Amino acid sequence: MSSTTAVAGKNYLTDPKGIGSWIYTLDHKRIGLLYLVSVLFFFLVGGIFALLVRLELWSPGQTVMSADTYNKAFTYHGTMMVFMVIIPMIPAAIGNFVLPLMLGAKDVAFPRLNLLSYYIFMAGALLGVGTLFFKGVDTGWTFYTPYSTKTGSAAAMMVMAAFVMGFSSILTGLNFITTIHKLRAPGQGWTKLPLMCWALYATSLLQLLATPVLALTLCLMAMERVFNIGIFDPALGGDPVLFQHFFWFYSHPAVYIMVLPAMGVINEVIPVFSQKPIFGYKAMALAVFGIAAVAFIVWGHHMFTSGQSATAGFIFSLITMFVAIPTGIKMFSWLATMYKGTLRFQAPMLYAYAFLFVFLIGGLTGVVLATMAADIHLHDTYFVVAHFHYVMVGGTLMGFMAGIHYWWPKMFGKMYSEGAAKLAWFFVFMGFNVTFFPQFIAGSQGMPRRYYDYVAEFTIWNQVSTVGSWMIGVGFVISAIYLMASLVGGRKASDNPWQALGLEWQTSSPPPTENFLVDPVVTHGPYDYDKVAA
Amino acid sequence: MSSPSSVDHHGKPGEHHFAHHFRSALHEFVTCKQGMWLFLVQEVLFFSPLFVAYFMFRAQYAHDFHLGALQLDWKMGALNTIILLCSSYTMARAVTASQRGEKSIVKYLAITFLCAAGFLVVKYFEYTHKIHDGLLPGKFMTNPELLAEAPKAAIFFSLYFCMTGLHGIHVIGGMGVIAWIMWRAHKGEFGPKYFTPVEMTGLYWHFVDLVWIFLFPMLYLVG
Ligand SMILES: [Cu+2]
Numbered sequence: 001m002s003s004t005t006a007v008a009g010k011n012y013l014t015d016p017k018g019i020g021s022w023i024y025t026l027d028h029k030r031i032g033l034l035y036l037v038s039v040l041f042f043f044l045v046g047g048i049f050a051l052l053v054r055l056e057l058w059s060p061g062q063t064v065m066s067a068d069t070y071n072k073a074f075t076y077h078g079t080m081m082v083f084m085v086i087i088p089m090i091p092a093a094i095g096n097f098v099l100p101l102m103l104g105a106k107d108v109a110f111p112r113l114n115l116l117s118y119y120i121f122m123a124g125a126l127l128g129v130g131t132l133f134f135k136g137v138d139t140g141w142t143f144y145t146p147y148s149t150k151t152g153s154a155a156a157m158m159v160m161a162a163f164v165m166g167f168s169s170i171l172t173g174l175n176f177i178t179t180i181h182k183l184r185a186p187g188q189g190w191t192k193l194p195l196m197c198w199a200l201y202a203t204s205l206l207q208l209l210a211t212p213v214l215a216l217t218l219c220l221m222a223m224e225r226v227f228n229i230g231i232f233d234p235a236l237g238g239d240p241v242l243f244q245h246f247f248w249f250y251s252h253p254a255v256y257i258m259v260l261p262a263m264g265v266i267n268e269v270i271p272v273f274s275q276k277p278i279f280g281y282k283a284m285a286l287a288v289f290g291i292a293a294v295a296f297i298v299w300g301h302h303m304f305t306s307g308q309s310a311t312a313g314f315i316f317s318l319i320t321m322f323v324a325i326p327t328g329i330k331m332f333s334w335l336a337t338m339y340k341g342t343l344r345f346q347a348p349m350l351y352a353y354a355f356l357f358v359f360l361i362g363g364l365t366g367v368v369l370a371t372m373a374a375d376i377h378l379h380d381t382y383f384v385v386a387h388f389h390y391v392m393v394g395g396t397l398m399g400f401m402a403g404i405h406y407w408w409p410k411m412f413g414k415m416y417s418e419g420a421a422k423l424a425w426f427f428v429f430m431g432f433n434v435t436f437f438p439q440f441i442a443g444s445q446g447m448p449r450r451y452y453d454y455v456a457e458f459t460i461w462n463q464v465s466t467v468g469s470w471m472i473g474v475g476f477v478i479s480a481i482y483l484m485a486s487l488v489g490g491r492k493a494s495d496n497p498w499q500a501l502g503l504e505w506q507t508s509s510p511p512p513t514e515n516f517l518v519d520p521v522v523t524h525g526p527y528d529y530d531k532v533a534a
Numbered sequence: 535m536s537s538p539s540s541v542d543h544h545g546k547p548g549e550h551h552f553a554h555h556f557r558s559a560l561h562e563f564v565t566c567k568q569g570m571w572l573f574l575v576q577e578v579l580f581f582s583p584l585f586v587a588y589f590m591f592r593a594q595y596a597h598d599f600h601l602g603a604l605q606l607d608w609k610m611g612a613l614n615t616i617i618l619l620c621s622s623y624t625m626a627r628a629v630t631a632s633q634r635g636e637k638s639i640v641k642y643l644a645i646t647f648l649c650a651a652g653f654l655v656v657k658y659f660e661y662t663h664k665i666h667d668g669l670l671p672g673k674f675m676t677n678p679e680l681l682a683e684a685p686k687a688a689i690f691f692s693l694y695f696c697m698t699g700l701h702g703i704h705v706i707g708g709m710g711v712i713a714w715i716m717w718r719a720h721k722g723e724f725g726p727k728y729f730t731p732v733e734m735t736g737l738y739w740h741f742v743d744l745v746w747i748f749l750f751p752m753l754y755l756v757g
Contacts, residue, residue: 106555212580229692230672
């Protein structure tokens with residue numbers, strides 16, 4: 001299809017104009033950008049909390065803050081990063097922008113609901129940030145009972161915030177599933193669907209099916225706090241472990257809500273920057289559903305030390321290891337896609353490499369933790385902290401960075417400085433490993449997570465880790481500078497700067513308000529780099 | 535709004551301008567219907583922790599739950615079941631009427647609305663009676679006999695109030711939606727070419743009834 005830059009100057013960013021046209025926008029591209037700006041703001045705040053936590057851990061004993069402040073700092077870091085950043089980061093921000101474009105659709109299925117989801121998210125996020133003015137929260141992001149029902153901090157307000165944001169996530173999932181089912185361009189059969197869309201589909205299923213369970217559980221927890229209903233209170237005959245079951249029934253799938261969309265991004269980036277068809281398209285599509293399905297029956301691996309029976313522990317341990325099968329299929333297919341490809345080492349691809357590297361470590365240490373006997377030793381140590389940062393930060397954040405660098409020219413019609421991007425990539429990727437790899441060592445030697453103080457032997461690992469956190473900080477500051485600079489003085493991006501085959505590259509950069517001036521018809525697969533010249 | 539970003543317009547009776555991102559009115563209808571079904575799936579999972587907690591504690595404290603359940607008035611519960619079943623019937627009639635463009639839709643929606651209100655009135659009497667007897671959740675349980683014989687009945691009443699309360703909130707929400715589409719039906723917006731909101735409300739209302747069909751035997755009858 002030919003390019004559609006004919007109507008130069010008119011695009012979704014400039015048409016219609018005015019603040020109101022953004023606040024009340026029903027355009028999925030603008031809603032995606034609203035999410036992007038909000039999520040990046042919360043990422044900044046959550047990142048500052050992370051830097052503070054790392055700074056406090058520079059030396060044993062008090063370094064810069066009191067123990068109570070420290071408890072709050074890691075709670076805000078965790079809660080904000082999970083609920084306000086990594087969960088909406090790829091699906092709601094990037095996904096909203098690219099999904100209808102990739103389907104050749106004019107919008108998502110329910111544009112009003114989409115805008116409503118954004119405002120629900122913001123209401124919940126502001127409620128969550130608002131707890132800072134009501135004594136703060138010190139429960140950690142897991143809100144375990146009975147501590148969360150007894151603490152003097154604003155735990156009820158924080159869980160209500162997570163409850164509200166949950167509905168944003170549910171409604172976005174609902175919207176995306178329906179969009180993928182009903183709004184695909186003519187000719188785009190299920191086997192011509194880009195793998196990013198498959199990943200968003202599986203993610204949406206998890207959002208739709210798991211989030212309501214958390215929402216109600218958090219309601220019950222708040223009721224417990226306010227009305228002492230006793231369901232989670234052993235003094236009244238309730239069961240605090242039931243809370244953990246409900247919590248992880250959501251929060252294990254939530255890990256895949258975070259990482260599946262990142263896999264989707266990697267699925268798009270690797271074929272484009274290898275100029276080769278993706279290896280094993282159908283296996284790749286099935287694998288995300290395999291991961292999503294297994295996600296619902298492994299939650300008990302968080303509770304090996306919570307008094308769950310050994311039989312239950314064994315079964316959860318075994319099923320958890322099955323996650324490695326579809327994940328392995330994806331890893332090997334990505335490698336096979338690159339094999340003998342025409343590789344280009346530009347920013348999106350560098351982040352895809354970073355993803356493969358850190359996600360491999362994150363995934364393999366996951367198998368270590370799934371082994372019940374090993375987990376008894378490693379449970380609640382820094383080994384776990386390192387593992388889930390390798391998966392959640394390594395996986396999601398690297399995927400997000402790959403995606404934002406890949407679609408940036410489409411979003412804003414501008415190219416960023418490739419040199420600056422490579423420099424930032426170096427700091428982010430190196431900094432990430434410097435921060436979290438030592439935590440595997442400290443954790444395996446027994447340093448407990450969430451502790452304010454530690455024995456002097458762990459000082460060296462903590463100091464390396466803290467230096468790493470500064471490197472990550474530098475990397476993101478550089479990224480922020482060159483990305484913003486590109487908006488002002490960046491080179492104009494062509495419609496298809498990466499020679500990609502996806503539908504989103506067939507419209508102008510940035511796209512017109514209605515996405516495509518001519519309704520697209522799909523005639524080839526999204527990764528037919530061997531058959532079609534992009 | 536005249537730009538392509540405006541989503542839909544409700545025109546004169548019988549005419550429905552479907553939203554710009556759909557290919558036809560039918561395309562819009564089937565999309566909305568799928569969205570509604572997914573919403574209901576979400577609702578099932580939203581209620582599910584309460585059901586899991588109920589079965590778990592029921593197995594753990596069978597005796598106390600038995601005595602707790604005996605405190606509920608099954609006649610009131612049965613009355614409410616009948617009321618909701620009737621409302622489901624009138625809701626179905628309202629959907630059919632809207633598809634055929636019949637005026638009776640307003641009448642059927644009004645009866646559905648009144649049934650919902652009746653349900654809440656019965657529930658109000660039940661609640662006040664329970665509060666009067668000190669049959670309250672968790673720590674607030676003050677009923678002397680039950681405290682002596684079945685202290686864990688407090689959990690039963692926690693679940694009773696949470697489950698019927700959450701269901702009640704759904705009934706109230708449903709009344710709001712029914713009132714809204716009743717007003718739109720009164721203006722003549724629905725007909726054979728456009729009845730999506732009525733059908734969606736119908737699906738939701740049947741779901742709310744169905745939840746009660748499970749709650750009634752679980753809370754009132756299994757003794
Ligand atoms: Cu898990």
